[in-house]
Amino acid sequence: MTDIERTEFNVQDTSFPSANDRFGQAGRDVDARAQFEELDAESNLRPKSLDEFIGQPKVRKQLDLVLAGAKGRKVAPDHILLSGPPGLGKTTMAMIIAQEMGTSLRMTSGPALIRAGDLAAMLSNLLEGDILFIDEIHRIARPVEEMLYMAMEDFRIDVIVGKGPGATSIPLEIPPFTLVGATTRSGMLTGPLRDRFGFTAQMEFYEVEDLTKVVTRAAGILGVEISADAAVEIASRSRGTPRIANRLLRRVRDFADVHAGGVIDLGAARAALIVFDVDESGLDRLDRAVLTTLIKGHGGGPVGVNSLALAVGEEPSTIEEVCEPYLVRAGMIARTSRGRVATLSAWQHLGLQAPPGTLGS
Incomplete structure (x- = not known):
């Protein structure tokens, strides 16, 4: 089986629980039937239609028009690009597009498409109207991207047979399909790749109100009793991201099963989030370590990212890609030409008195 074949999944088989969810807590008896029921519940957390999808009202409205128009003309929709930070529902939206169009979904990722032949093998197996979903499409190899141009525009590719002077190009027709990147x-x-998408959707971070609906819906699917204020508490610490909200809900559920009789109220939610090192602003241990190093170790900055990474024992790429996006969005860190600078909000978050002239004061 090739790498490409291993990355193709059925729409219903693309949501996988974490290892903690599969195996339960250490030292506790695990009921196999209960575990299978939990797996089914976890796979159902993803919404199955645009009507079920919470948040992103502008994207949903625009996408509904695109899909409705295509269905009315009985053609494949234009190629669609979904852009935005991780965890906002891009993969889920691709699954919904396939469900709404009543077609199959083929899934792969940019890093998996190394050679042009990898893409050719996948395209040749598509049926008319199929949805091809490429996650992290910006990371596909250059030869693959150049083949994708012709496939997107003309629904054909040229397959090179042989090597050297005797090599020949054989055109291969592809049924009309929709690429969702x-x-x-x-x-x-x-x-050139961006221009070939007929519709581009920018996914935005969620407000607490929408995340509360996400948490409440997920709790209902998981069969967990949760109070309204507990749902708000979890949502407010989820960094505007549904994926994080669902993850925190599952961890709070673990705490409630052990210490609160399976019921999530405000007290249980707060106690659980303390155990899992998520504070009132959604910052975790690494976020606070970065702020502490920046403020206590360097007086608030400016500090280079390499120095911060060395001090907290992480790679610079981890600081830039995991911590900084939220800290900058939360107004606790500013990126300047001289390095990272802590703002007044960061000092206040750590309960420290900011010196005069602090950014944001």
């Missing part, structure tokens, strides 16, 4: 870094897409 997802990217967390739209700026890294080349202009």
